[in-house]
Amino acid sequence: MKAVVCFLIGSLAFVAGGSAAFAAQTCDFDITGTWESSPAAGQEASQARYRFEPNGTVISLMKVSTGGSVEWRERTDPAFFLYRLDKPKAPTSIELIDQDGVTSRTTMKISRFDQDSFATLDANNEPMPWVRVDPKRHFVMFAGRAGSVQSGGPSFAMLMSTENGRSQVDAFGFYPTEEAPIVGTIPSELRRKFLNDPRVVEDVMLRVEVTGTEFARAQTVMRNWQRRENEGRMLYDVPYLNNIVFLEELTKSLNQCGEKLHAKKLTWSINDPIISKRNLPQVSYYYIKELRQLNAPQHVADKEFRQRTDVRCAGSCS
């Protein structure tokens, strides 16, 4: 009896609140990579690209048209070689330095930044936008099938990168088999069935285009779970729980630095519309279905996907 009382006292003594346990969430600025700057409105200047290296050097790139295609090549006569940010993770100014490493060519104020863009102020205090250039396009997809109330249907996430008409897909989540329900890497023949907009009402698919940094965060989540699968270190013994936790974590990773997807947090309490009304095997499916409804304007339909990526077979040929 005392043991029960002891346990209950402890349960009541818990402090409510607090955020999810996983990892410190940072949205620090990182300038390394290639950026394209556009001239301020009304100014006559061409677009320029700069590659910022982690060692503090900056490489100017110029646009070269060769036989109908456009290439960006390193300039042989760059105006500056080095850059310096006053606060690398949250900069307010960037200084561009001459090739002697000492002479400062210019210092520009940074008026705003996020993971994939920033703006500097020119001499007239006009903002000049800089956008991260990524040759790849990235998509996060959530797919599911209702299945039965007893065992549920496949419900999983896919991370797709496309470049030059080719795609690469990683898929992780839940799928039922005759032997057991499994949470792990989705077999390619199964994921192929969900790469296009669903044709039956039992299926659901949401495809959103994300930036390289958002994609990298989603990849980190998926790789963590792939590691859990490989090392037998799943958080729960119940696969359905692992899957819904994975899907929610993936969604949260996309929203880490701003609301990319509209999503309702599962509260796991009696007033949660999904948890309270659905059997556990189908919770992931209904979570994805709700995500699809909440983010309908962001969904990239098959036709639009092909136009954006030139991938004819929506990843199924990878």
Place this chain on the structure above:
Amino acid sequence: MDRRQVLTGSAVRTPRSVSKGPDYYTNAVLRTHDNKEVRFYDDLIKDKQVVINFMYTQCEGACPLTTANLLKVQKALGDRVGRDIFMYSITLKPWQDDPAALAEYVKMHNVGPGWTFLTGDQFDLDTIRFRMFRWDHPGLDFNIEQHTGMIRVINDPIDRWSMCPTNAKIDMMVKAISWVEPTKPFKVRQEANLARQALIDAQGTLAYNATT
């Protein structure tokens, strides 16, 4: 072992360990507040009776009370701590609590020997926490505040577990720690019961309850 021992069944048998072993606990590499590298199962759990809680050094909720009470528990257990009972506090926020931060916490609270504070990789710490404190309820399991107010007690060789809130009375916590110890022989338990009955007979039930 000779033939007589085998035939009479009097051979001394080495008790088979029923430990969940490293597959369950993991052999994740953690770092102590002394900045020593340790393997979670092999170095900290194997063949030991352990008391484990999760905390973080900047916690202002249940943690200060937890630490204060665990200090009293450590005192109550006396020299058993570090000899046959080992106390471990594992951080929930490894990105804040490096060995130096934990060492500072140990120094600030005047923690004695036999009680080790640990940090490590988030992936490993999450795995360990779920294996120790999981409720099978994501709403609770992902609220890290839910895990700062409990101790998990494990006796590895006999795989006996208990749990107790850290705001319980100190003697209750000490009792919860003793629950995982091997069951005493029947004769010892019988004698203890008889002694208790004698006390009840002499003092009455209410007086007896008040003294225990």
